[in-house]
Amino acid sequence: MELTAKEMEIRLGKKEIVKNVSIQVKTGQFVGLIGPNGCGKSTLLKSIYKSLVPQRGSVFLNELDVLKSSEKKVSQRLGVVGQFNEMHFDLTVQQMVMLGRTPHKRMLESDKQEDYRIVEDALTRTRLLDYRERSYLSLSGGEKQRVILARTIAQQPEFMILDEPTNHLDIRYQLEILTCVKELKIGVLAALHDLEMAAHYCDYLYAIKDGEVYAHGIPNRVLTPEVIEALYQVKCQTYINPVTNGLGFAYGI
Numbered sequence: 001m002e003l004t005a006k007e008m009e010i011r012l013g014k015k016e017i018v019k020n021v022s023i024q025v026k027t028g029q030f031v032g033l034i035g036p037n038g039c040g041k042s043t044l045l046k047s048i049y050k051s052l053v054p055q056r057g058s059v060f061l062n063e064l065d066v067l068k069s070s071e072k073k074v075s076q077r078l079g080v081v082g083q084f085n086e087m088h089f090d091l092t093v094q095q096m097v098m099l100g101r102t103p104h105k106r107m108l109e110s111d112k113q114e115d116y117r118i119v120e121d122a123l124t125r126t127r128l129l130d131y132r133e134r135s136y137l138s139l140s141g142g143e144k145q146r147v148i149l150a151r152t153i154a155q156q157p158e159f160m161i162l163d164e165p166t167n168h169l170d171i172r173y174q175l176e177i178l179t180c181v182k183e184l185k186i187g188v189l190a191a192l193h194d195l196e197m198a199a200h201y202c203d204y205l206y207a208i209k210d211g212e213v214y215a216h217g218i219p220n221r222v223l224t225p226e227v228i229e230a231l232y233q234v235k236c237q238t239y240i241n242p243v244t245n246g247l248g249f250a251y252g253i
């Protein structure tokens with residue numbers, strides 16, 4: 001499933017936060033959004049997953065006009081892992097992940113054997129099988145993050161949007177979560193802060209600065225010292241990381 005967001009413009013209050021941004025994610029591609037705090041990544045993602053109405057622009061998932069379609073129709077295809085996962089009522093981990101099945105059900109339809117199988121698979125992929133009876137509210141930030149990912153996997157989306165999915169996670173789980181998402185082999189658009197991870201997991205990157213696309217291309221082309229210095233106002237050198245054999249970054253002010 002292909003995502004095409006065209007000429008997106010978003011104003012919040014009097015401020016223009018996203019300025020004429022176009023993004024494309026081809027079928028099966030893992031595309032990253034990078035850029036400094038406050039550059040507009042979350043705002044752009046929110047407008048793509050219908051949590052914010054843009055002033056201008058269009059979003060298509062293949063032929064589905066996302067901005068003009070119902071929540072239910074969109075959530076049958078699009079899964080979202082957002083930045084904040086707070087809830088006001090408590091459920092077990094199993095119940096939380098089962099919520100991922102909601103878009104595929106009719107009103108008040110009960111859980112079927114197939115739903116339990118899908119939830120089991122999502123819990124296995126996110127290494128949460130031992131947590132199924134735990135209360136969601138009692139979990140740590142990182143554990144909650146994994147439950148939200150499991151819920152999104154149980155939704156069986158054909159496309160996934162992730163807003164800093166590795167927020168709260170220790171390094172092992174950061175790697176595991178991104179590997180787990182990559183293994184789904186669906187189109188992904190993810191805001192990422194860790195540039196080594198962006199270089200490793202993304203097929204293509206959009207670098208955002210002041211609400212505009214500053215650079216885009218394959219990671220090796222975008223993650224140059226010049227672009228990183230311009231984006232983050234730091235000194236930067238790149239090197240080959242001896243552990244991963246991928247791109248590494250050294251920073252200073």
Ligand SMILES: Nc1ncnc2c1ncn2[C@@H]1O[C@H](COP(=O)(O)OP(=O)(O)OP(=O)(O)O)[C@@H](O)[C@H]1O
Binds near residue numbers: 036043
């Ligand atoms: N309701 C609002 N009214 C006015 N400005 C807002 C509102 N919501 C967000 N902003 C501003 O919009 C800008 C972009 O915020 P956004 O959350 O999209 O950035 P981001 O790139 O995702 O940042 P981060 O990396 O810190 O998550 C910020 O300057 C933020 O303060």
